[in-house]
Amino acid sequence: MTTLALPSTATTSLARGWIELLQFLRDRTAMIFTFAFPAMLLLLFGTIFKDSYNNTGVSASQVYSASMIAYGILTTAFVTMGAGVALDREDGTLKRLHGTPITPTAYVMGKLILVLALSVAETATLILVGLLVFDMPSPDAAHWLTFAWLFLLSTFACTACGIAVSSIVKHARTAGAILNVPVVALNFLSGVFIHPITQLPGWLITVASFFPVKWMSQGFRYVFLPDSLKQYEAAGQWELGRTALVLGAWCVIGLVLCLVTFRWTERDR
Template sequence: MTAFTTTPHLRSRPAPPSPLRGGLSRGGLELRQFFREKDAVVFTFSLPVVMLVLLASIYRDTVPGTGVGAGQIFAASMIAAGIMSATFVSLGNGIAQDGDDGTLKRLRGTPTPLTSYFLGKVLLVLVVSLAEVVLLLAVGRGFFGLVLPTEPERWLTFGWVFLLGVVACALLGIAVGSLARSAKSASAIIMLPFIGLQFISGVLVNPITNLPAPLVQLGSVFPLKWMAQGFRSVFLPDSMTFQEVAGSWEPGRTALVLAAWCAGGLVLCLLTFRRRNSQRG
């Protein structure tokens, strides 16, 4: 009689979750971790609001012939800075911290794809940015007379400026955070351009035409200037276009520059993250 050897049935391992499902799960984790860090939450949400209150309280002039006060202009522009604070600053520091505490190294040893990690970060900044914008709109509306538009096309403009701005600034934050050698150095590297760009992008200086031409040209290279201009086109009347460099809101150019930064930011992320992984093994 021929003996047969039977091999035990090998239970197949469960398939890893899809990148989208993993990203949603990671996003929930990121949100819980973010809101547990009270100091980070307070800094992220309070800095743009404090800057808005200070600027709008100091400059109370009304633009002749328009009925638009300086507080309304600062409120519209500060939305862009609030988004940059919630994306570029928070995400850049977060990526550097994940590198320091070993999160990124442990991630490479798990079946979770890197795509899910980044999707989780994007979900985090989307939620935080939206909350930041709601807070700034409430302050601008309640204290400085910011008028919320009723035309659907203006809210459509708000939507694409918001989404493109969040993606562009988030990708830049990831790239800068990947370049930082440590979480401590990341803060200095990130805050310098964040503060400087607010001056040369027409956020803290009103109107932007008061800036020297070379500074305006430098600010026009980066997304913050176009985000601020896009939000001014949503919340300010068309009579205010004379304060813009081109004398118009330039929606087409705004969309083109922000989309270009989304594409360029993605390339920068891939390059810097690959460099970080090769250096840290």
């Protein structure tokens, strides 16, 4: 008697990712607000602060165009993932999936596929707004290469942290409020909403340096802005090596936290 082999983790992950995408696309409200809100904020900041940036020939709106990419990834990966896992746990989706061949790895990979797709679309939207509306400089091939690893590390780090934080969300209806508190705070501390970051007290800059958002926004400014703008960073340099190390460390930290905190049901906590 032959036994049927269970599908591989890769196959299950792709199937789960496709389901996640279909579910998201069917929710028009979530789809509109996910993409519209960061772009709306960019248009708002870029319209209000549009003067030349400290006589550099670069407008403040162009600086915001580069910095807000970090905000877009953070909200799309961290908030979407944290709220999504909390909802799946509360409505019993995770409990039902636990009775199927799907593994925690396949479930997380399915969510990651969703987040990657949304982050690509969100980032493309913000870049187009920056290029077409605010005339943000278009980077060369070498800078696009930096953009690629920066985007991947940023997305994975924020996604992993979102899964980990979902374990402290008791009810899905409060997920947005809980998850948006660190998002808003970190964007103010990390030079996304306030730039140059040197306007902040030194101890706040030190605090921001322990978290990924400061390095994400700084990295995207390197990609899209002239080299002369590095003088307005906290260290007066772009610090790409340190950016890669910090984001890589947060990928590892987030992964460890996921393994420690992930539970299929509320009762398992």
